[in-house]
Amino acid sequence: MIERITILGGQGRDGRADAVARLDLAMGDVVSIVGPTGSGKTTLINDIELFANADTPTGRRVLINGERAPTAYRDDPARNPIALITQHTTFLSDLPVDVFLQTHARIRKAGGGRVDDLVAATLDFANQLTGEPVAPGLRMTELSGGQTRALLIADATLICDTPIVLLDEVENAGIHRSRALELLRQHRKIFLFVTHDPRIALLSDYRIVMRGGRIESVLVTDDHEKALAPQVARLDDMLSRLRDSIRGGERVSVTDLGDAA
Structure with a gap:
């Protein structure tokens, strides 16, 4: 049974070492991976999906319960403990x-x-x-x-x-993000979101900050940020309603901005 995965630091594109040498993710953790476009977010989840063992360009290692992942995790899809949901969802x-x-x-x-x-x-x-x-x-x-x-x-x-679920920029798909995290937290798994979305980031337990292909820092969501989350959610809901109105061919006015006006 998987209880934790461990990421042992590697290096960024310029050869500089990850600022975080070891990162342990426990079952039940909801984690965001954030950073500018091209900062290495997708590369990090690819390292996790591949159970990297210093055999990817980053040199990172991924351990399962403190040990190297069994070969069967890679070779047998039915035993792979990781589900990766990407932005590319074409079905054959x-x-x-x-x-x-x-x-x-x-x-x-x-x-x-x-x-x-x-x-x-x-x-x-x-x-x-x-x-x-x-x-x-x-x-x-x-x-x-x-x-x-x-x-x-x-x-x-x-x-x-699967005990580990990797989600790549789900905010671009138009799903209900707060409801998604609420439902996912009912299941004891490790969820990692690659995201640019403040709503997802502030509802996560902590976020891994990427820059230049390296892990720059890890920020735990503190009480101040948790207090901001409902306000961010209200602003996001307002923008979602505006998008729906415009998509539906409706006119919008300043009253649609509510308190934000």
């Missing part, structure tokens, strides 16, 4: 959503024989994350970006049931 399969989920559940031998119940729970989870309901009869290739990302998050959490 054109199956209906419920058939896709049923097939995946049977391959994973998930649900303890109650595959239909597990599929229903996965769809319910997904539909709490997206404003566009995912119907079981929709085909996978018909889903929007937001529907797809919501479905994959639900699938990784319930059907894959």
Whole structure:
């Protein structure tokens, strides 16, 4: 059973060592990876997904429970404890959503024989994350970006049931971020978000700051930042309503800004 993963520092693009030599992530942690575009955020989650052992350009090492990851984690997809949800969600399969989920559940031998119940729970989870309901009869290739990302998050959490979930810029998919973190915290896993989004960052336990391909610092979300989170959420909700109005062809006015005006 996985209890923690450890990242042993490597180096950035200029050869300078990571400022954090060792970082332990425990089950139940929600972590954001932040930094400017090109700072090395995606490279870090790639190191984690590959169980790097000083064999990637960064030279980092990733340990599972203090030891090198078993070879089977890399070689056997059914035993891989990591789910990576990227910005690229093109499906080769054109199956209906419920058939896709049923097939995946049977391959994973998930649900303890109650595959239909597990599929229903996965769809319910997904539909709490997206404003566009995912119907079981929709085909996978018909889903929007937001529907797809919501479905994959639900699938990784319930059907894959992997202890480590890596999410690359989910804010760009139009999912309900606060609800996503609320639901994810109900499951004892390690969640790492690559994000530019202040709402996700302030709802995380801490954030890994990247710059120039190296880990520059680790910032624990303190009480002051936690107190800011509701205000950030209100501003974000206001902007979301404005986006929805504009997408819907409606006019907007200063009253739509609420208290921000």
